Amino acid sequence: MTEENIVPKRGVALWTQITIFAFLVGLLALVGIGLQRAQKPMAEFNQPVPDFDIFYYEGYEYNNTPKMKLSDFQGKVVLVNIWASWCKPCEQEAPELQEAWQFYKEGGQVVFVGVDYVDTPIGAKQYLTKFNITFPNAPDLQSSISSILNRNMGVPESYVIDRQGILRSVKIGPFASVNEIKAFVDAWLE
Amino acid sequence: MKKYLSLVLFLFVFVSLFTSVAFAQETTPTDNQVNAIAKQLFCPVCQNTPLDVCPTEACRQWRELIRQMLSEGKTEAEILQYFEDQYGPRVRQEPPRAGFSWLAYIIPLLVIAAGVFFLFRALKGWTKAPVAESASGGVRNDVSKKVSAQDDYVVRLEDELKKRK
Numbered sequence: 001m002t003e004e005n006i007v008p009k010r011g012v013a014l015w016t017q018i019t020i021f022a023f024l025v026g027l028l029a030l031v032g033i034g035l036q037r038a039q040k041p042m043a044e045f046n047q048p049v050p051d052f053d054i055f056y057y058e059g060y061e062y063n064n065t066p067k068m069k070l071s072d073f074q075g076k077v078v079l080v081n082i083w084a085s086w087c088k089p090c091e092q093e094a095p096e097l098q099e100a101w102q103f104y105k106e107g108g109q110v111v112f113v114g115v116d117y118v119d120t121p122i123g124a125k126q127y128l129t130k131f132n133i134t135f136p137n138a139p140d141l142q143s144s145i146s147s148i149l150n151r152n153m154g155v156p157e158s159y160v161i162d163r164q165g166i167l168r169s170v171k172i173g174p175f176a177s178v179n180e181i182k183a184f185v186d187a188w189l190e
Numbered sequence: 191m192k193k194y195l196s197l198v199l200f201l202f203v204f205v206s207l208f209t210s211v212a213f214a215q216e217t218t219p220t221d222n223q224v225n226a227i228a229k230q231l232f233c234p235v236c237q238n239t240p241l242d243v244c245p246t247e248a249c250r251q252w253r254e255l256i257r258q259m260l261s262e263g264k265t266e267a268e269i270l271q272y273f274e275d276q277y278g279p280r281v282r283q284e285p286p287r288a289g290f291s292w293l294a295y296i297i298p299l300l301v302i303a304a305g306v307f308f309l310f311r312a313l314k315g316w317t318k319a320p321v322a323e324s325a326s327g328g329v330r331n332d333v334s335k336k337v338s339a340q341d342d343y344v345v346r347l348e349d350e351l352k353k354r355k
Contacts, residue, residue, distance in 0.1 A: 020304075027297070034290035086235075086247035118234035118248060118277055120255045142278035 040147050043159075043167045052145050054113060057124065060137040062111065071165060073111055077188050078161040079181075082115045082146055085123035087155045093174035094131035100181040101135040110185055115140050117155050162188045219260035227256050227266055231273055231281050240283065 041050040051071045062068060070078070081097060083090040097112065104110035114137035116124045121139070128137060140146050149159050149167075160169040168188050175181050228242035228249075235248045242253070252273075259269045273281050285291040 023300075030293065034293070038290065084248065086251055120251045122255070122258075123251045139276070141276060143280075 040144075042147075043149050045167055045170075047167060048165050049161050049167050050148050052148055053141075054115075054136075054138045054145070055141060056136055056138045057116070057121075057128070060114075060128065060133075060135075062113075062136040070161070073161075074165055075163050076108075077110045077163060077185060079110065079112045079185055080115055080145075080149060080159045080161065081112065082117050082140070082150055082155050082157045082159075083127075084117045084119045084155045085127035086119065087117075089174045090156045091127075091131070093156060093176075094127075094133065096175050096178050096181060098131060098133050098135070099178050100185075101133075103178070103182070104185070105135075109189060112136065113138065115145050115149075117146050117150070118143065158184070160184060160188055219257050223260060224253050224257045227260075227269055228253050230270060230283050232283060234277055234281060 043049040049070060051069050054068045054070065056062065056066055056068070058066075081093075083094070097114075101112045104112070112135035114128075114133065114135060116137060116139045119127075119139065124137075124139065127133075138145075150157055154172070156174050158171040158175070159167060162168050169184055171184060175184070225242040229240050231241040231252070233239040233241055233244040233246060233249050234252070235246055236244055239249075241249050256269055259272065264272075270282065274286070279286045279291070285294045287295065
């Protein structure tokens, strides 16, 4: 390197460099901690589903209990169906889900839980009335349930959780028939 | 007398007509009133689309909900709070002024403050340099001695120049 290539530069004071570096490291640490706190646990296949609260719509409670946890269903097979009143594909499967619920309801071994994703209470009530749905249904308050279960953040999606609370199956999109729902659930009833 | 009576009747009809219009305006919020709140919220389904311009059915329902709440006499703050409680803080355009979200407000201020500080320092340096240059001539060696104390490069440059002389 020749002398001509040397460019004079004004040095930044050491304390300034240290301060800037410390500030950036602190900021990154703060963002990292914040993101870690904000991140909720997600359900994984063949793993226990992280517990969540269910606040049922009035008239759609399970055993007249307005508030429950997923863990309260231990010992039963749970089908969680995520839907919304503005979702057209959800309307395709709604009658089939109700028919399947009528089939399983008396046995007491299977529970259907509808989870209403980012919906208005009026829209939800109209939808539930329109399709004569009677199985337990709850709003997805602050997306707390879908953030644990819903992988694609789309509707409709359905999940089967076995008697031990382990996530076993996921169905993305609407069910085509009652038989498909039965096959989806029965595999985990044994 | 008959004349007065018809005048009173006319006034009564006229006034009642206007009050009914005013009443209708109070109970049925306009699209502008609804959109004033809707634009502070994001569509729950699409990414980063304000609620007031989103064409989805979900957003149409939300706007209707805002209209209904307004007609029930709810304030803007109450409606926004309802949506936050129901659907989470992510639906608000403005991050909540609490916890981790404070960073969204603090960091830009810190960055601006740092920028001002460094700009001030740089300006100070630029204004000093011409003074040193203007003091050339008889005192040139004194000036270069002062500068050289701060900068090795200047020392080397001065040496090279001396050698060439």
